[in-house]
Amino acid sequence: MIPECLTTTGILRILNLRRNNLTGTISNFRFPEQSLLQTLDLSGNQIEGQFPKSLANCMLLEILNLGNNHIKDTFPCLLMDIISLRVLVLRSNKFFGRIGCPKTAKTYETWGVLQIIDLAHNHFGGEIPGRNLKxxxxxMANKGDSLPLDNYLQFSQDEERGKVAFSFEDAITITSKGSKMDLAKILAVFTLIDFSGNKFNGPIPKEIGEFKSLYILNLSANAFTGEIPSSFGNMRQLESLDLSHNNLSGHIPPKLAKLTFLSFLNLSINQLVGKIPAGTQFSTFPKDSFTGNKGLWGAPLTVDDNKAGLSPPPTLNGGLPNSEHEEIDWDLLSVEIGFAFGCAISTGSLVFCKRWSKWYYKAMYNILVKIFPQLEERIGNHKRHVHVNQRWRH
Structure with a gap:
């Protein structure tokens, strides 16, 4: 059990008890008014109960990590009043319901410094309200060109790299580029949104495309529908994008091919159609990034993928949506036109040119006789029989 004295004191600034075997009910915690608490990390334990309402008293809270426990409650809207919150991790619990909070005057002023929100592997559902993201x-801050994310994901022993940007001396576990890793220092430039493994549905909010300084976006394993917002092409710092295992449809926005920092992409197991955009970054992604979309075609998917259940490329009159994105395959079209033109020339010559037809039939006869010598005797007898009948009629 966690001693009550650790939460009832108002002068404690950092409480880090992560990765232990602590038990108990978190709803019994009592944080006093005007608490000075800035960091609360209880992740990786066996804590149960509902979200503690007294956390609303911690108006200086910057980092809250309750991941990997057994907390069961709705989304903690009481945190919306804490404008200093930078990191919110609730992953791998039993939270449920919608994440939208009622409109208040503070709703349009809160979470202005939020840089990491991880709600993965819970039971959240419904649509994501775009108004809360604004x-x-x-x-959204346009920080211009910055160093790639791999240069920032360094452990605390790298003191030289630690001087690059202001960082918090707190560690969290994140999912980046398809694998888990420990982030020993949370740098002020690092941003992440992970809503994977929930029951979110409806369209993906286009407001996410306004996050120009976002590094990692993971919305996989939900029930999102509709198209991928074209505004995603504005996220110039994005390095990892995972939209797999949803019900997304339509074409892949061509603007995604212009994201120069994008090094991980997973759009598999959806209902996407059309040709995969061509671009420097897209040419580096494996075909596993696009499999499971029956209407999707083009590199890096190959012809062999059609045998695995993927439909062939759409025809010129395929009738796919968003026809403005369709491109004509001139190589295939030229072969078809050439074949049709050749057939027309050959057939026309046989029908309308008597001299050419006689030469053609004579040549074919000589070839067949060489292959089947017995045909010459039968065809010769047939010709003599026809000649006798013609004389008898005369």
Whole structure:
């Protein structure tokens, strides 16, 4: 059990008890008014109960990590009033319901410095309200060209790299580029949204495309529908995008091929159609990034993928949506036109040119006689029989 004295004191600034075997009910925690708490990390334990309402008293809270426990409750809207919150991790619990909070005056002012929100592997559902995303100014800030994410994901022993940007001396476990890793320092430039493994549905909010400084976006394993927002092409710092295992349809926005920092992409197991955009980054992704979309074609998918259940490329009159994105395959078209033109020339010559037809039939007769010598005797007898009948009629 966690001693009550650790939560009732108002002068404690950092409480880090992560990765232990602590038990108990978190709803019994009592945080006093005007608490100075800035960091609360209880991740990786066996804590149960509902979200503690007294956390609303921690108005200086910057980092809250309750991941990998057994907490069962709705989305903690009481945190919306804490404008200093930078990191919110609730992953791998039993949270449920919608994440939308009622409109208040503070709703349009809160979470302006939020840089990491991880709600993965819970039971959240419904649509993601785009209006709540408009206040996340730290993710919208246009920081210009910066170092790739791999240069920032360094452990604390790398003191030289630690001086690159301001960082929090707190560690969290994140999912980046399809694998888990420990982030020993949370740098002020690092941004992440992970809503994977829930029951979110409806369209993906186009407001996410305004997060120009976002590094990692994971919306996989949900029930999102509709098209991939074309506004995603504005996220110039994005390095990892995972939209797999949803019900997304339509074409892949061509703007995604212009994301120069994008090094991981997974759009598999959806209902996407059309040709995969061509681009420098897209040419580096394996075909596993696009499999499971029956209407999707083009590199890096190959012809062999059609045998695995993928439909062939759409025809010129395929009738696919968003026809403005369709491209004509001139190589295939030229072969078809050439074949049709050749057949027309050959057939026309046989029908309308008597001299050419006689030469053609004589040549074919000589070839067949060489292959089947017995045909000459039968055809010769047939010719003599026809000649006698013609004389008898005369």
């Amino acid at each position: 206040t996340w100014q730290a993710m």
